[in-house]
Amino acid sequence: MSSMKAIAARIFARLVHRRAAQWIQNPVQAQDRTFRELIGRARNTRFGRDHGFGDIQTHSEFVQAVPIRDYEELKPYILRVLEGEADVLWPGKPLYFAKTSGTTSGAKYIPITGPSIKEQVKASRNAILNYIHETGKASFVTGKMIFLQGSPVLEDKNGIKTGRLSGISAHYVPGYLQANRLPSWETNCIEDWETKVERIVDETMGENMTVIAGIPSWVQMYFERLKERTGKDVGRLFPNFQLFIYGGVNYEPYRSKFENLIGRRVDSIELFPASEGFFAYQDRQGEKGLLLLLDAGIFYEFVRAEEFFEPGAKRHTIGEVEVGVNYAMVVSTNAGLWGYNLGDTVAFTSLSPYRVIVTGRIKHFISAFGEHVIAKEVEFAMEKAIEQTAARVNEFTVAPQITPEGDQLPYHEWLVEFEREPEDEALFLSILDQTMQEQNSYYKDLIEGHILQPLKLTRIQDGGFREYMKSIGKLGGQNKVQRLANDRALAEALYPFREV
Known part of the structure; x- marks a missing residue:
């Protein structure tokens, strides 16, 4: 049997x-x-x-009739x-x-x-x-x-x-x-x-x-x-x-x-x-890359992430996208979501077939100094640092420190909970920072121009992230730790769980 x-x-x-x-x-x-x-x-x-669907024949007509909406803007219908x-x-x-x-x-x-x-x-x-x-x-x-x-x-x-x-x-x-x-x-x-x-x-x-x-x-x-x-x-x-x-x-x-x-x-x-x-x-x-499902009751539009918040940003259909570009993904679905801003950003790794990787969230980035760092970049940097130092990481997040003590330059703070410490902490930090500079030219310019100092590490105690998630009622299930933010709300909330 x-x-x-x-x-x-x-x-x-x-x-x-x-x-x-x-x-x-x-x-x-x-x-x-x-x-x-x-x-x-x-x-x-x-x-x-309300949006004249009876007269819509083309994508351009749809764009004219249906603006991109997030949940708040669709909420009156819901x-x-x-x-x-x-x-x-x-x-x-x-x-x-x-x-x-x-x-x-x-x-x-x-x-x-x-x-x-x-x-x-x-x-x-x-x-x-x-x-x-x-x-x-x-x-x-x-x-x-x-x-x-x-x-x-x-x-x-x-x-x-x-x-x-x-x-x-x-x-x-x-x-x-x-x-x-x-x-x-x-x-x-x-x-x-x-x-x-x-x-x-x-x-x-x-x-x-x-x-x-x-x-x-x-x-x-x-x-x-x-x-x-x-x-x-x-x-x-x-x-x-x-x-x-x-x-x-x-x-x-x-x-x-x-x-x-x-x-x-x-x-x-x-x-x-x-x-x-x-x-x-x-x-x-x-x-x-993940195979994008193009025959599953979902119509996709893609807006270049750097243009997303600009009025009139172009909404690309599947035949117009390019490999390696960071796009905000917009969907219209057989559940009744129309021109819906999913909040996720993706990049295509292949156009035959169409494969994507999730690069982050359109609202989750660090750009306190114009660097526009995204989740994909910090995750790749961490991956490289782990590979080369034999560290093991339970969880991490990144936030900008705009006003450090004294006359220090600002920096990106990495809050990391290790399961196994890196063999060489200086090497670990160097790999993180160098990989970030290699991926993000704006970040590199800020470091080289002495606007930012290299990133700094804050250790979170064993189980700290889990205790934080428990404290806000988001332990388990579909909940996940935000990988980075443009403010310090999450970083400050994790401070009670720092190693001392």
Whole structure:
């Protein structure tokens, strides 16, 4: 039976790969078809009538009719949906609201419709099937799989079920995987993250775990608990553990820590999911870029990040993008988001097929002195420093120090929680700073012009980041530490957790 399941998975994977090839080979046509289908379906919604969807034939007409909006600007429409009104952003009512943490407005409620949840589920499935097709490895489908996620318990808002995206997704695990799935429903429903992790450890220690999925920082916590309880590396405890699936943050700064906890290297698949849609997944083990899903009910526009806040900034379609440019990603979806500023920035690594890497957040950068440092740059610098000094890092963030004590020059402060100290701290700092200068010419000019001094390190005590996240009610689930900021709010909040 086990071998039959693996054989069936390979056959299904081949079929899905063949289907995907049709839109991969015709990307512009796939996006044009998606655009027309979205506009057509929403023509008679309140949003569609307000924005003249009945008269829109081209992308340029869409740009004229529909400005780029963030959540706050779309909120008047979403409030109507929350109040129970139908046919507002998409025909009928959404099946769900994905509740996320907002920065200026408290909780955000992102609509999820029948067509959009179908695409979310399909993309999750196809990411795994693509891996099977590429590698030929399918034996893991017979083992146990764990997806570290939020509680599947959903609230009700005027007849619309509401909860975290990962909790909503828990209701859509295919029947053929239900017997393989861990943790139990009861454990998944536990809200307190630390209690939940302990229970997950209880349920998985003696199982044949083959697939583990989740945000790296929280999977790391699970691995640490396993090692503390059993005294074994995760790879010895789960000898058939083959595949780690993750999304939400860059894995590279965590990789050395993970390999130490596991005791060996395992294959991994990176995903790019969000409450607003499932955008991309890693389609090649040897590629860092993620395959952008162009036939999944999402129409994409891209605005150069440096132009994003300028009036009239050009909105590029998929046929107009270039490799290596930092773009803000704007989406229109079959969940009823229109010209929606996702907040993420991406860069294309390939145009055949279209692959992207997530470079950061359009509002998360450091430019206190005009340097415009982004998340991708600090993460790459940390990756290089770790590689060359044998350090292991649990977590880190970066902030500008504009007014240091005395007559010091300003600098970038790196707040780092080490799992293992670098063998040579001066070398570690030098690699960080030099790599930053190599990537960002503005930063280099500021250093060479003695406007900034080289970066400085502040050590955060063991478990400090976790305690900070716990203190603000964001421990576990889909929550992640902000990698950098243009102010000192996060840095100052971490100061109570500094090493003394």
